Amino acid sequence: MTLFVTLGLLTAGIFPAVLCQQDGTLGSNTEVQGDQNNGTQVDSLTLATINTDFAFSLYKELVLKNPDKNIVFSPFSISFALAFLSLGASSNTLEEILEGLKFNLTETPEADIHRGFGHLLHMLSQPGDQVQISTGSAMFVEKNLQILAEFKEKAKALYQAEAITVNFQQPHEAKNLINDYVSKHTQGKIKDLISDLDDQTLMVLVNYIYFKGKWDTLFDPQDTVKSEFHLNKKRTVKVPMMSIEDLTTPYFWDEELSCSVVELKYTGNASALFILPDEGSMQKVEASLQPETLRRWKDSLEPRMIDELYLPKFSISTDYSLEGILPQLGIREVFSTQADLSGITGAKDLRVSQVVHKAVLEVAEAGTEAAAATGFKFVLLSQKVNPLIVSFSRPFFMILLDTNTQSLLFLAKITNPK
Numbered sequence: 001m002t003l004f005v006t007l008g009l010l011t012a013g014i015f016p017a018v019l020c021q022q023d024g025t026l027g028s029n030t031e032v033q034g035d036q037n038n039g040t041q042v043d044s045l046t047l048a049t050i051n052t053d054f055a056f057s058l059y060k061e062l063v064l065k066n067p068d069k070n071i072v073f074s075p076f077s078i079s080f081a082l083a084f085l086s087l088g089a090s091s092n093t094l095e096e097i098l099e100g101l102k103f104n105l106t107e108t109p110e111a112d113i114h115r116g117f118g119h120l121l122h123m124l125s126q127p128g129d130q131v132q133i134s135t136g137s138a139m140f141v142e143k144n145l146q147i148l149a150e151f152k153e154k155a156k157a158l159y160q161a162e163a164i165t166v167n168f169q170q171p172h173e174a175k176n177l178i179n180d181y182v183s184k185h186t187q188g189k190i191k192d193l194i195s196d197l198d199d200q201t202l203m204v205l206v207n208y209i210y211f212k213g214k215w216d217t218l219f220d221p222q223d224t225v226k227s228e229f230h231l232n233k234k235r236t237v238k239v240p241m242m243s244i245e246d247l248t249t250p251y252f253w254d255e256e257l258s259c260s261v262v263e264l265k266y267t268g269n270a271s272a273l274f275i276l277p278d279e280g281s282m283q284k285v286e287a288s289l290q291p292e293t294l295r296r297w298k299d300s301l302e303p304r305m306i307d308e309l310y311l312p313k314f315s316i317s318t319d320y321s322l323e324g325i326l327p328q329l330g331i332r333e334v335f336s337t338q339a340d341l342s343g344i345t346g347a348k349d350l351r352v353s354q355v356v357h358k359a360v361l362e363v364a365e366a367g368t369e370a371a372a373a374t375g376f377k378f379v380l381l382s383q384k385v386n387p388l389i390v391s392f393s394r395p396f397f398m399i400l401l402d403t404n405t406q407s408l409l410f411l412a413k414i415t416n417p418k
């Protein structure tokens with residue numbers, strides 16, 4: 001309970017679950033080589049850029065399927081889950097997954113990709129950081145199927161992933177077991193990941209990420225007031241709007257794309273970029289989302305005093321079925337009868353039938369106790385000539401980054417905070 005009595009709290013959770021079903025398929029195993037040849041190892045920034053490329057590509061597909069809706073997902077979490085899945089894939093199935101994740105296999109061999117993700121996970125799980133990131137993967141396998149010992153070892157060594165056997169003949173119990181596991185690992189933030197399992201299910205792969213951070217500069221809950229958010233030119237909704245005055249924070253006005261970019265830092269190694277397109281510029285900004293744009297924004301941000309900043313307080317939960325979307329990014333075979341996931345059980349009998357991705361994103365200023373203790377806010381009734389006012393009172397983007405690895409932990413478009 002006391003965990004939440006802190007100003008500037010953001011919590012988020014996200015889970016892709018990959019459900020596999022039996023099917024006749026063909027294939028062979030993959031090899032993850034030893035630790036030699038570290039000269040070609042993919043460094044974490046290159047990996048972050050590749051993951052960002054995948055994130056924005058996936059974002060664009062999600063928008064096509066969910067026009068005008070809130071979009072919230074964890075690119076890192078999805079990349080990680082698919083890379084983990086690829087560990088058990090071979091031949092064309094394997095290539096499709098890794099190329100779909102935007103890797104060029106000529107430049108980055110498969111073994112380096114796995115090592116890169118392992119390293120990223122290690123960096124994200126550093127204890128002692130003031131932001132709390134818990135992320136992990138688990139595979140639930142029908143108890144009548146044998147997982148290859150070699151696969152289990154690789155899963156543990158590279159992805160710190162667990163393999164747990166369950167009885168899918170009793171789908172209700174199996175579902176509860178998986179949902180309890182995820183709930184426990186996400187501090188109860190994601191409760192009912194899976195709503196139903198059918199008796200064909202042989203394997204469920206889940207990946208979760210739970211993030212909790214405290215804003216570096218706190219919002220005072222007493223300044224949060226109901227205020228209008230413009231959904232579009234005609235419609236508005238009333239939302240709790242947090243506000244802060246005289247905040248010096250990295251800021252950039254992007255003239256080319258007609259949008260403001262504001263960085264709000266967390267205490268610790270994380271930060272959020274809020275991108276506010278001018279009225280009528282949403283589509284232009286959206287179309288320009290790519291690693292170069294993000295890099296340009298990050299390079300252009302400079303500390304600037306913002307006279308008034310308004311940001312809605314919100315909690316948004318989304319669910320996506322990615323099996324209908326990943327094929328648009330070239331990841332097809334793993335969902336078909338041609339799938340080769342023989343690296344997992346040794347048999348050529350698995351394919352992925354469903355990919356569930358669930359995300360919860362909360363942005364808040366949090367409790368009053370800390371508010372009473374801070375008292376940094378003093379109101380200056382100044383007569384400013386050109387006050388800089390940034391009001392997130394129309395659709396905007398939020399990009400939550402781990403600053404150590406430059407990983408995109410969350411990517412969101414908020415079209416309606418309510």
Ligand SMILES: *[C@@H]1O[C@H](CO)[C@@H](O)[C@H](O)[C@H]1NC(C)=O
Pocket residue numbers: 038039041
């Ligand atoms: C490569 O491996 C050597 C010896 O194992 C180590 O000293 C060096 O730091 C490694 N280089 C990189 C870039 O990881």
Ligand SMILES: *[C@@H]1O[C@H](CO)[C@@H](O)[C@H](O)[C@H]1NC(C)=O
Pocket residue numbers: 104105106107
């Ligand atoms: C992959 O990298 C190689 C070598 O750098 C390059 O020649 C090739 O065009 C790249 N392939 C793609 C699809 O970008």
Ligand SMILES: *[C@@H]1O[C@H](CO)[C@@H](O)[C@H](O)[C@H]1NC(C)=O
Pocket residue numbers: 126128129130131267268269404
């Ligand atoms: C950032 O992460 C490093 C480890 O990668 C850690 O030593 C450091 O304490 C963190 N910084 C903060 C402010 O939490």
